[in-house]
Amino acid sequence: xxxxxxxxxxxxxxxxxxxxxxxxxxxxxxxxxxxxxxxxxxxxxxxxxxxxxxxxxxxxxxxxxxxxxxxxxxxxxxxxxxxxxxxxxxxxxxxxxxxxxxxxxxxxxxxxxxxxxxxxxxxxxxxxxxxxxxxxxxxxxxxxxxxxxxxxxxxxxxxxxxxxxxxxxxxxxxxxxxxxxxxxxxxxxxxxxxxxxxxxxxxxxxxxxxxxxxxxxxxxxxxxxxxxxxxxxxxxxxxxxxxxxxxxxxxxxxxxxxxxxxxxxxxxxxxxxxxxxxxxxxxxxxxxxxxxxxx
Amino acid sequence: xxxxxxxxxxxxxxxxxxxxxxxxxxxxxxxxxxxxxxxxxxxxxxxxxxxxxxxxxxxxxxxxxxxxxxxxxxxxxxxxxxxxxxxxxxxxxxxxxxxxxxxxxxxxxxxxxxxxxxxxxxxxxxxx
Numbered sequence: 001x002x003x004x005x006x007x008x009x010x011x012x013x014x015x016x017x018x019x020x021x022x023x024x025x026x027x028x029x030x031x032x033x034x035x036x037x038x039x040x041x042x043x044x045x046x047x048x049x050x051x052x053x054x055x056x057x058x059x060x061x062x063x064x065x066x067x068x069x070x071x072x073x074x075x076x077x078x079x080x081x082x083x084x085x086x087x088x089x090x091x092x093x094x095x096x097x098x099x100x101x102x103x104x105x106x107x108x109x110x111x112x113x114x115x116x117x118x119x120x121x122x123x124x125x126x127x128x129x130x131x132x133x134x135x136x137x138x139x140x141x142x143x144x145x146x147x148x149x150x151x152x153x154x155x156x157x158x159x160x161x162x163x164x165x166x167x168x169x170x171x172x173x174x175x176x177x178x179x180x181x182x183x184x185x186x187x188x189x190x191x192x193x194x195x196x197x198x199x200x201x202x203x204x205x206x207x208x209x210x211x212x213x214x215x216x217x218x219x220x221x222x223x224x225x226x227x228x229x230x231x232x233x234x235x236x237x238x239x240x241x242x243x244x245x246x247x248x249x250x251x252x253x254x255x256x257x258x259x260x261x262x263x264x265x266x267x268x269x270x271x272x273x274x275x276x277x278x279x280x281x282x283x284x285x286x287x288x289x290x291x292x293x294x295x
Numbered sequence: 296x297x298x299x300x301x302x303x304x305x306x307x308x309x310x311x312x313x314x315x316x317x318x319x320x321x322x323x324x325x326x327x328x329x330x331x332x333x334x335x336x337x338x339x340x341x342x343x344x345x346x347x348x349x350x351x352x353x354x355x356x357x358x359x360x361x362x363x364x365x366x367x368x369x370x371x372x373x374x375x376x377x378x379x380x381x382x383x384x385x386x387x388x389x390x391x392x393x394x395x396x397x398x399x400x401x402x403x404x405x406x407x408x409x410x411x412x413x414x415x416x417x418x419x420x421x422x423x
Contacts, residue, residue: 041308048304048374052365056337152306213336222339226363229376236306 007272018261025254032247039240046237053230072227074196079172081118087178087242088128090148094250098127101179104189150239159235166195181244299331300370305378319346329366336366343412356381356419358395381419
């Protein structure tokens with residue numbers, strides 16, 4: 001009999017879990033929709049900004065035979081000091097979302113350390129911070145709260161500080177790692193080189209821009225301002241992208257959990273019924289044999 | 296009069312995307328107007344007001360804090376950080392004016408530029 005009661009209790013608790021996971025899934029899917037919309041809208045801005053940067057860089061390269069002479073366009077091939085920024089979620093329960101980013105960050109750190117490059121880590125998001133703290137890895141920056149609610153101003157402040165340490169030579173390269181959103185069921189780790197601006201990615205020499213007039217006349221002023229904005233925006237966009245991916249990952253994880261719970265309830269119910277029937281059969285046999293013996 | 300395409304894009308998406316006759320922009324080196332077939336140009340934008348003359352001749356103003364503009368023959372693209380549209384169409388002009396002023400004052404540009412922009416916003420507010 002105790003077995004019967006136990007199974008019943010188990011069914012109840014699994015059903016409760018199922019309710020929770022289902023609710024979390026619904027919340028995530030609602031949030032995902034909102035974040036996706038935000039990402040879609042800001043993508044236009046990011047695209048135009050990159051396009052503009054592209055053209056300016058192109059113009060400078062055409063007018064200057066030795067390539068672009070600007071601090072933000074230095075050659076980043078053999079860095080001595082690298083800053084790695086990585087974005088994780090503040091919360092768990094989203095499948096392999098956080099661990100994937102952490103894994104990639106760890107791999108990158110190991111890769112650079114093997115080449116004798118000094119690596120500094122800057123973490124955004126509680127999960128990444130917790131992981132590296134637990135493993136006694138020093139973190140230069142720990143930002144909590146930004147990855148759950150991306151704010152342009154806060155993101156810009158943070159990345160400006162990092163960019164400043166690039167300008168004054170404290171670091172040679174800034175890399176940003178985050179888990180990006182592809183579609184409802186896929187996320188993809190993205191690794192962006194923030195600074196120096198990766199000229200190999202720019203589509204140079206596609207259009208002649210020799211007639212491009214620039215105001216203020218000093219190219220550097222414009223380029224500096226533009227790169228600054230580009231860097232800020234890259235950071236902000238990565239945060240949004242990461243948030244969208246987080247929600248989609250959580251949605252998936254919670255969906256799987258709900259399905260599993262449903263199956264478990266089914267199995268347990270079968271078990272419960274079997275146990276009940278068994279109990280009834282035993283009782284019947286007892287009664288019948290009791291009656292038989294009295295005859 | 297020939298028309299050209301104008302886009303105003305903020306981090307929250309495009310707020311203006313239509314054919315216009317003319318647009319006046321607050322460039323870092325002074326205000327300038329752009330008509331269709333303008334030479335290619337890239338400029339920093341200062342705190343100020345973008346005045347758009349739409350295809351039907353009506354004027355719309357957009358207060359911005361800072362940004363860039365890229366002009367070529369057929370298209371003008373403004374990439375701005377923050378913008379508030381001031382137009383007589385939506386009833387809440389007073390609120391828009393207030394928002395525009397807050398936006399302008401929150402920037403880091405020189406106080407003269409801000410003052411000029413704010414007075415322009417006020418003027419536009421009176422004209423409706």
